[in-house]
Amino acid sequence: MTGHFVHEATVMLSSDSDTGAPGAKITVALCGRWEHPPPCPLAAHHTSQDLDGPRLRLRTVFTTEPAHEDEVRRLIERALRQGTMEGPDGSQSRWTLLTSQTAELTAAEHRLAKRLSADGFPASPQD
Template sequence: MRQVYVHQAILDSSSQTAPGAAITTALCGHWEHEPPCPLAPHHTAARTEDGRLHLRVLFATEPDRVDLVRSRIDEALAGGDWEMISSGCARVNAGERDHARRLLRANRVKSE
């Protein structure tokens, strides 16, 4: 049964869109694709604070695929024109719960 997880990262980057596109490409094959997401329905939120880009990626997947999704996110963030300051797990916060429920209901196809 799918659950929602959060992966967060801090980057030294001037772009708010390129890291999100890199994540979507890593999870879906291309940053622009038709639904459903083949590996994990996801959403990337970005905000700039103190000159650094803070990312939160909500994603829905089965517990046995969490490590795969997280590794693809980290690989995408390690390969861009930015420096990854930190990356790791986080909890869904109260303001993300509605979005998390939508991700759980999202259709998806089997992959790998």
């Protein structure tokens, strides 16, 4: 049985960083690269972000077997603690991890998690 989970983190971005870099770093940690064909190998996931000045809040909704939940959370946190990501153009984005914790799924995230379970790949959260 697949479980539905969310991991929330806050990072402080460097001034010249790409706001998408921390989410891409999570995808690389979970899937090996940020672009790949479905399904995601360990945990189908979707990372949303909310930018407030230099602070970026990330919420990663993921589905996986309950036995893999802790591993997925460790990979997410380890990726964000590294604090750097090289973009496709060779530019470096940097950030500092401020918080990282489990969180409760919202109603919209529950719907997203169900789609992720069915598709095995990120989907638009508005669907």
